[in-house]
Amino acid sequence: MQSFIQDVVQDVLKNNSDLGKTIFILPSKRAGVFLKKALSSSLTKTILAPEIYSIEDFIEKVSKLVTANTTTQLFELYNAYLNVGDYDKESFDSFLKWGQILLQDFNEVDRYLVDANSLYQNVAAIQEVNHWSINSDNSEMIENYLHFWRHLEAIYNKFNDNLLKQGLGHQGLIYKTSVSELNNYIASANKQHFFLGFNALNTAESILIQTILEQTNAAIYWDIDPYFLKDNIHDAGYFIRQYQKTWKVLKDKPLAGLTNYYNTEKHIEIIGVPKNVSQVNYVGDILNNIQNNTPETLRNAAIVLGNEELMNPLLNSIPESIPATNITMGQKLESTTLASFFTNLIEFHEQKTDKGWFYKHLLNLLTHSYAVLLFEANDVSTNQLISKIKLNNWSYINNDQISTLLPKNATVSLLFEDIKNDPNRLIENFLALISSMRSIEAVKQNPLLLEQLYKFFTLFNQLKDLCNNFTYINNLKSLKHLFKQLLSSETLDFQGNPIEGIQIMGMLESRLLDFETIIITSVNEGVLPSGKSNNSFIPFDLKTKNGLPTYKEKDAVYTYHFYRLLQRAKNVYILYNTEPDALEGGERSRLITQLITDDNRTDIKSVIATPTIQPITKEIEQVEKTKSLIDLIQQKAKKGFSPSSLSNYIRNPIDFYKQNLLNINEVMQVEETLAPNTFGTIVHDSLEELYTPLVGKTLTEDLLNDIRKNVTSSVARNFEKTYKEGNISSGKNYISFHVILKYIQTFIDAEVTALKDHSIKIIALEQSLSVPLEVPGLDFPIILKGKLDRVDEFDGITRIIDYKTGKVERRNVELMDWDVLTEEYQFSKAFQLLCYALMFFKTHPAENLSIQAGIISLKNFADGTLLFAQKESARGPKNHIINNEMILDFEQILGQLITEICNADLPFTEKEV
16 A cells, blocks of 8 residues: 555655755644655655645744743733723633633634624624613623623734734634735745645635645645545535635646545444443454454554543553554643642642641542652651541641641641642642652653653643733632643653554544554544534634634544545454443444445445343352361350341351451541441440439439430530540531430430339449350350340339430341241341340349340330330230240250351351341
8 A cells, every 4th residue: 555645755756856945734743754754765865855844833934923832822811801891800710711712712713814803793792682681771790791792802802912922823823924924935935835635724724825836836735535526415525625616726627646545445344332441442352353363464553542531541452462552642631640649739728728628638638649659758657647537537637737647858848838828839849749759769760750740840830930920820729720721731742653563643643644454443423523512602603604614614524534544544443332421422423324325335344342241140258167267266256256246147147257257347437427336336325424323223303304414515525535536516417416415315305204104223234244155066165245235124124225326126126936036137136135135144043034125226216115025926915024934945046056157067158138
């Protein structure tokens, strides 16, 4: 295959022996590298090289202006906005939300040489109509809004004038100026111009190229197949057909550069793949297959990313067997980890309040990979600070707490200095942090990270100069908005050899380049083509009237690039996402439909790459009981099984194994709001503290009224003890505090009401019991231990009471079949009550006991004390009395459960929870 560039070079060399007197103008800089290669391989002797320009560089040369960077343009635009019109202006951070759109409109207006005076008068008139009101007077807000539209033309003129005074310009202004400077350029030009591979030209480009073609010995080569030109409705030839009709220099003349390659035989596969990441994985499979079967076709191959966000996952999907790749597109700075570090730092300082830093923001910063890198390189440990935050439930952390727990260090000072909302100071700290990172050994050995650091160093120095020259960035909010906007537009350019290896590029980077093997991804509506997005202040109808491009022209641009890639290619793989997503692209692109329905193409294979879906079978986890695990179980048995740990085993043996044997618990976290277990602890401790003076006494209304006075102070003390330094003065914790107060006051009120008809005597509170069990077949001691929340006498009957802050229902403590106790977790509360009763019986062996055991659920307190009961049938009578005979039966069931736990031949097997 001979490329378009090679065709042009051969044609130019036929008639030009002195290339030193020629200028080549190309659509992109990237194509210039391939042009130089084609020239060097075609020449047989040393000559002076021609001048080679991208169209942007060439027009900049003609205009004699320098392109201002995006940041400078935004600042100058805001400056113009402030100095035009006498009405309330928005702040700089508000301006940043729409300033980029206005900048794009000004660019477009100038590139297409539109009469700005007429255009913006029409825009203002449309806005007046849109906000027409029956009231004669507009509100102040509407008037300010309309003032903006009325002054758009003045803002435009002021903005352009300010840039021209500095010898600068935005792209549109440079294009517009180049047209007025064109005659001067032509008068001084003494070289032959060659324009290569252009398609969609704006008005300024069109005039410039036509004028040079008409007035000088110049030539233009079109990179298109006649197949698209002859089809009057095919978008791939839309623009060039227009130029044939309207350019005098092209009328009745054959177009140079045309070649008939499109209808040659090709291998074309259209592959539907679910989701974006699957597409890049499939690209890896395609490359692997080609490498194994026809590796020679990869010598001239390219991967064109419709969605450039897929570059990073693509790099991880390329097989190691591929000898070389070259990235011909930039990586967006916003996708780097370093960008998230600096963004986090700006937000971290921006979100500081009078109380200090919110713990989540601080922890996010402390655990960020680059913060960890800085800390480790400077021998700073943050473990003590992190542990203290979690242990003491610090919701907010101030500088004093940080300085106490972190060593005095330059890095620590840079991260946590109180910058008092001063963006200049924060930028200085960022530059110092970058210098500190550069000196770290791990960074020195990472060229990509060094390149990223240099890019951010340049960016922050640019911001520093702008902050010194303009006063708009006067707070961290403005700095954050500007920084994020810069991140979205700035790219990190990769350096490599564009002549070797598989080229990875975006659609626009492919201009003028030809490849034998092409893989195109994300060919979906909304991606290729990009869809009907109208990110502009200029209405569609006005754009059409003034010759400005709309989504229709953008669709034609994408169509041209898509089909141009296919012209000379022999192997084409087109991938699209089969799962439409509003954010990641819609259904299969119309470009694919157009290609498939082309009657002249019979070499297309269309497939859906669906993986073989295996039925989901959840693997049941099992843990074999090794000798060391049996030893661990025996140690646990000697220390004591608690009713809750045994209930955990009934619920799921794997949970028992992890939590009760291995002591693997949840990671300690800050309780921003009160956790359920903390809530329960505070309730239990408060009730114990309040009722302890009443142990051994028969309750009276006066005694209960006395302890009622201490409820608030007791709950506050226990909050402080259990919730450490957590804040309870506001939010959900404040509500939780008053809920606990209400629970306890309601509990005391219920006791007062019960005293009218019953006698209650407190026997013990929070009584810890530990009793040995005799389990047949086990030759080591078994201990059952637990804590009884309350033991009392109710009308002479001893009761064991367990407090629960969660919801418990009566059906959870009433049994018909004893076997369900160790099989169904819903009866775990009944199981626990019987464990408490067993311990109580064991500690009172000489007494002929008959007791009751029940739960007081504070969440459904209206149900009263939920006493354990044995029933013979669902509707039969209930027996609430627990006696020796019942305890003996339960002890046998408990022994069987413990034997199962200790049985070396029975693995711990996961249960469905």
